[in-house]
Amino acid sequence: MTRSLETAIEHFPIAGSFTISRGSKTTASVVTCRIAEGGFAGIGECVPYGRYDETVDSVMAEIEVIRPKIEAGLGRNDLLSAMKAGAARNAVDCALWDLEAKTSGKHVFAIANLGEPQPLTTAYTISLGEPEAMASQAAHYAHRALLKVKIGTADDASRIRAVRAAAPDCAIILDANEGWTEANLTHHFAVCAKAGVTLIEQPLPAGHDGLLASVSRPVPVCADESVHKTEDLPKLVGLYDAVNIKLDKTGGLTEALRMRDAARVLNLKIMVGCMVGTSLGMAPAILLAQGAEFVDLDGPLLLARDREPGLRYEASLVLPPIPALWG
Missing domain, CATH: 3.30.390.10 (Enolase-like, N-terminal domain)
Structure with a gap:
């Protein structure tokens, strides 16, 4: 054919x-x-x-x-x-x-021998800015269960405190995007612990992960830029508590499912993340994210215009894709 x-x-x-x-x-x-x-x-x-x-x-x-x-x-x-x-x-x-x-x-979940997907609580991203601007964003979205806050500056302490004050009841994931250094790592960890941060994503540049073994980590740490495929996982054990699996890094759902299973064997928690894309890009990741400890699939919510039909979001929940979209 x-x-x-x-x-x-x-x-x-x-x-x-x-x-x-x-x-x-x-x-x-x-x-x-x-x-x-x-x-x-x-x-x-x-x-x-x-x-x-x-x-x-x-x-x-x-x-x-x-x-x-x-x-x-x-x-x-x-x-x-x-x-x-x-x-x-x-x-x-x-x-x-x-x-x-x-x-x-058949649905993709059936072909992959996965259970029928259920709605998931997804993070909502707060962009990096000055502390006052980030606090304003956080206050606007403080009704959401989980915020993912972009940081990665020499002075993230003021940003962390401002966001926490503006959204006192939200769980918070901080994403430093490789922006911290050996000099400020311990200080920022202490600020995060005091602010009740749930998870810190990729604090140090990829390749500098070994520094995480030399400091106390009072808040769980998640690898992102440091992990792309299954073969990357063993070197992260003891340095990170979780791994962020993104389809655009792994090269698709096939490898991502293998990577998720391998991470579980190594006792690494799972975060399923995304780039800023449309509902079509998020749909396969919803299958991957079933059972994950952290879900960050808010890409379509950050767009002025999504695909039609798109994913359905209800407050902090994202619902599984309909077949007309994907899968």
Whole structure:
């Protein structure tokens, strides 16, 4: 049966701007992959990330290289060795999952031998800014159960205190995006402990993880930039308490499910995160996030415009995708 592959670059405006320690952006640029076969078509989305030397053009080029094999019938498991981990493989992998669901008439969760997905409590992201601006954001969203707060400056203490004062009842995840240093690590840990922070994500630059073994960690710490695939996990044991699994890092749902299971064996807690993308990019991650200790799948909530149909959000809950969206 003949297959065809199509790719496209799409741009979705962000509501306001999205700011982390590495900069700001006002548009989410995504690459979609559509694989058609036998009257059915599966689709996947990825978000190229400059931190990992990805652009929309480089991702499009990666997918173009694999086109002959995809159109010849390459499957998901063989894709793991045919493409490197990253955004490009994520788009292809998720499109293949969606295609299999449509051709078989089964949900992806059933094909993957997973339980039927349930609604999840997701974090809502507070962008990096001056303490007063971040406090204003936090106060506006203080009705949410979980906030993910972007930090990563030389003076995060004032930002942490301001956000906690503005949202006293929220659980808080802090994401430093590699912005802390050996000089301020212990100080920031102490501030986080006093503020009742639930989790600190990637405080130090990737490659400097060993420093975490030399200090007291009063708040659990989660790896993000330091973990991309299953093979990365053993070196994190004893340094981190949790790992952030993102489909755009692992290169799709297939590898992400393997990584989640391997992390559980190593007694690492699971956070399932996302880049700023549309509901199409979040949908497969909802299956991955079932049973995770921390869920951060708020990408569509940060956009001025999402796909239609999109995911349904109710207060702090995100509901499983309908088949018309994915899976």
